[in-house]
Amino acid sequence: MRVAIIGAGVIGLSSALCIHQQFHGLLPSLELEVYADHFTPHTTSDGAAGLWQPYLSDHGNLQETLWNKETFDYLLGQLHSPAAKEMGLFLISGYNLFTEPVPDPSWKNIVLGFRNLTPKELELFPGYSYGWFNTALMLEGRSYLPWLTNRLTEKGVKFFHKKVESFQEVSGDGVDVVLNCSGIRAGHLQPDPELQPGRGQIIKVLAPWVKHFIITHNLKSGIYNSPYIIPGSEFTVLGGVYQHGNWSEENSAKDHKSIWDSCCQLLPPLQKAKIVGEWSGLRPARPSVRLERERIGLGNLQGEVIHNYGHGGFGITIHWGCAMAAARLLGSILQEKKQLATPPGPRL
Amino acid sequence: MAPPKVAVVGAGVIGLSTALCITETCPSCSVTVLSDQFSPNTTSDVAAGMLIPHTYPDTPTHRQKQWFKETFTYLFAISNSAEASEAGIHLVSGWQVFKSPPKEELPFWSDIVLGFRPMSEAELQKFPQHRFGQAFTTLKCDCPPYLLWLEKRLEATGTQMYTRKVADLWELHGEYDIVVNCAGMGAQQLVGDKQLIPVRGQVLKVHAPWVKLFIRDGDGLTYIYPGVHRVTLGGTREKGSWSLSPDTGTTRDIFDRCCSLEPSLQGAQDIEVKVGLRPSRQCVRVQREVLSQGGVKLPVVHNYGHGAGGFSVHWGTAKEAAHLVGECISALQGSSLRAKL
Numbered sequence: 001m002r003v004a005i006i007g008a009g010v011i012g013l014s015s016a017l018c019i020h021q022q023f024h025g026l027l028p029s030l031e032l033e034v035y036a037d038h039f040t041p042h043t044t045s046d047g048a049a050g051l052w053q054p055y056l057s058d059h060g061n062l063q064e065t066l067w068n069k070e071t072f073d074y075l076l077g078q079l080h081s082p083a084a085k086e087m088g089l090f091l092i093s094g095y096n097l098f099t100e101p102v103p104d105p106s107w108k109n110i111v112l113g114f115r116n117l118t119p120k121e122l123e124l125f126p127g128y129s130y131g132w133f134n135t136a137l138m139l140e141g142r143s144y145l146p147w148l149t150n151r152l153t154e155k156g157v158k159f160f161h162k163k164v165e166s167f168q169e170v171s172g173d174g175v176d177v178v179l180n181c182s183g184i185r186a187g188h189l190q191p192d193p194e195l196q197p198g199r200g201q202i203i204k205v206l207a208p209w210v211k212h213f214i215i216t217h218n219l220k221s222g223i224y225n226s227p228y229i230i231p232g233s234e235f236t237v238l239g240g241v242y243q244h245g246n247w248s249e250e251n252s253a254k255d256h257k258s259i260w261d262s263c264c265q266l267l268p269p270l271q272k273a274k275i276v277g278e279w280s281g282l283r284p285a286r287p288s289v290r291l292e293r294e295r296i297g298l299g300n301l302q303g304e305v306i307h308n309y310g311h312g313g314f315g316i317t318i319h320w321g322c323a324m325a326a327a328r329l330l331g332s333i334l335q336e337k338k339q340l341a342t343p344p345g346p347r348l
Numbered sequence: 349m350a351p352p353k354v355a356v357v358g359a360g361v362i363g364l365s366t367a368l369c370i371t372e373t374c375p376s377c378s379v380t381v382l383s384d385q386f387s388p389n390t391t392s393d394v395a396a397g398m399l400i401p402h403t404y405p406d407t408p409t410h411r412q413k414q415w416f417k418e419t420f421t422y423l424f425a426i427s428n429s430a431e432a433s434e435a436g437i438h439l440v441s442g443w444q445v446f447k448s449p450p451k452e453e454l455p456f457w458s459d460i461v462l463g464f465r466p467m468s469e470a471e472l473q474k475f476p477q478h479r480f481g482q483a484f485t486t487l488k489c490d491c492p493p494y495l496l497w498l499e500k501r502l503e504a505t506g507t508q509m510y511t512r513k514v515a516d517l518w519e520l521h522g523e524y525d526i527v528v529n530c531a532g533m534g535a536q537q538l539v540g541d542k543q544l545i546p547v548r549g550q551v552l553k554v555h556a557p558w559v560k561l562f563i564r565d566g567d568g569l570t571y572i573y574p575g576v577h578r579v580t581l582g583g584t585r586e587k588g589s590w591s592l593s594p595d596t597g598t599t600r601d602i603f604d605r606c607c608s609l610e611p612s613l614q615g616a617q618d619i620e621v622k623v624g625l626r627p628s629r630q631c632v633r634v635q636r637e638v639l640s641q642g643g644v645k646l647p648v649v650h651n652y653g654h655g656a657g658g659f660s661v662h663w664g665t666a667k668e669a670a671h672l673v674g675e676c677i678s679a680l681q682g683s684s685l686r687a688k689l
């Protein structure tokens with residue numbers, strides 16, 4: 001039984017690992033293969049700061065809220081393991097700022113110590129009159145993706161560096177299931193007008209005195225179109241651009257200026273920070289995550305595709321919940337094919 | 349009377365901040381800092397510089413609170429300015445955890461730090477050996493940057509700074525009109541204060557840039573304080589020990605205790621061991637005194653004995669000491685006038 005995973009960002013690699021963990025014992029013949037045109041450090045996940053935080057509103061999508069929670073709880077459980085440092089996983093506290101009161105987010109009880117900001121704290125941020133403080137997690141792609149790759153390699157998962165043009169290309173010949181974790185380029189494999197780029201740009205600076213994340217919100221301009229500052233283990237990420245429908249991966253001078261000026265206004269000490277890099281990436285935005293099975297005709301045979309893409313700007317935040325859901329879908333497929341003698345345990 | 353000449357003995361956080369306050373309250377004064385050590389070799393350089401007050405048994409609480417409040421307010425303003433990175437001042441959030449219930453549910457400083465509240469059940473789960481906790485946000489003064497920044501500001505006012513070991517305050521008579529004693533542990537020998545006792549502290553300064561939160565055990569012995577470039581791991585409180593040599597057994601013990609609070613510290617690199625002697629006293633001595641010898645008088649202002657709480661109250665005590673220097677100047681001008689009559 002061979003399973004091909006298309007995509008080696010956080011979604012593809014974590015889905016592969018989760019599947020291996022769940023099924024390797026039950027199905028020793030299971031072989032996993034990862035196909036991607038980009039590997040770390042050249043994936044979208046590598047550019048993300050790595051802060052666990054969902055969007056402000058889940059738009060009633062309770063399923064995604066549950067996947068976010070599963071991811072947070074899983075990562076929190078890993079925090080004290082010896083692997084945490086190698087994974088790029090650590091706790092971080094910080095601020096979400098608003099110009100008016102807003103309802104509490106769906107994730108207020110998932111993160112640690114969620115509370116409103118006090119008047120004295122708001123003095124730090126002129127122009128903002130309301131906000132939250134909480135402790136969350138950072139999972140830096142630059143560390144997490146190599147860690148996932150190492151775990152998968154240890155387990156005998158094979159990697160293929162190629163641009164896959166169709167599902168048929170990787171299926172057949174014993175590959176009965178394809179996991180589509182192709183992120184922003186899922187549309188090349190199967191047209192999906194709901195999948196659009198949410199272009200982001202970030203400036204990387206050295207500002208080691210910054211110990212908190214600071215995320216501002218402009219309810220009119222929408223999520224991540226307002227300055228944010230996220231300190232990582234090596235450098236601090238400055239951002240605040242979300243351009244729907246913009247496919248450009250070139251850094252824009254106009255966006256650079258807007259990010260720099262607004263972040264320095266938000267945190268004056270940044271004026272002395274040294275710029276060490278810049279990056280643009282395309283968030284794979286979709287009204288909801290596409291996580292479902294689809295039967296695909298593959299020549300004479302019928303194959304199955306499990307789609308797992310469209311995680312927008314919250315891929316790291318939701319990745320493990322989605323990986324487990326994808327593994328459950330694989331479990332159903334395996335059961336139908338009578339590959340599994342007994343149904344998988346309740347965890348699935 | 350010519351502009352008063354003030355000598356400040358000591359160039360740790362107390363000496364430098366006191367000198368700076370004096371230049372502000374008495375712009376016409378000529379201020380000189382004299383010390384046998386300057387940054388990075390002062391006791392202050394060993395300390396983490398966290399603004400978490402130490403309680404002095406014999407100083408009235410309202411006075412300690414006033415000192416802390418003034419210090420916090422002053423540093424808070426700098427932390428949010430363009431000077432913050434040069435001054436090494438930054439906000440840091442974290443937890444103080446207790447194995448048994450803390451003496452006071454609400455310490456006197458709880459309304460001065462930011463966002464003080466009890467830790468939630470979920471937060472406490474990270475510390476299986478601890479049952480209670482407090483979460484808050486406070487400030488940290490990294491050294492050497494903070495001391496170097498104070499020195500830079502002093503230089504801008506024209507204050508001179510000299511490396512000189514003062515063995516006796518009287519040696520300054522004639523050269524200076526007023527002496528300010530910020531000698532820290534050195535005050536024991538300088539003024540023979542037997543109430544001043546060293547409390548030895550050993551710390552590790554490590555490279556662990558993923559640590560963004562502070563963690564402190566309420567017993568004050570184990571703490572993890574992330575600074576700009578290094579994380580300070582502590583510590584010890586050895587009363588009466590004068591040894592400035594690092595102890596390898598202690599290093600191992602500190603590291604183990606900190607790793608049990610924060611396991612990821614196992615991956616810390618570049619471990620540097622430092623030792624400092626906290627100049628400890630039952631109350632901080634901020635006091636005027638006129639020394640007298642053979643009919644000659646020497647006005648002295650004392651500002652020492654801050655023990656484990658130097659950074660937390662430094663600006664408050666500096667302001668009070670500067671005020672006392674002002675009183676000394678008035679007294680000198682008064683007697684100078686009388687001498688003319």
